[in-house]
Amino acid sequence: WNYGALPQTWEDPKHIDH
Numbered sequence: 001w002n003y004g005a006l007p008q009t010w011e012d013p014k015h016i017d018h
């Protein structure tokens with residue numbers, strides 16, 4: 001996960017690629 005991303009980013013499974 002990219003902890004540097006926005007909180008809504010890791011919440012979205014589509015963005016969970018890092």
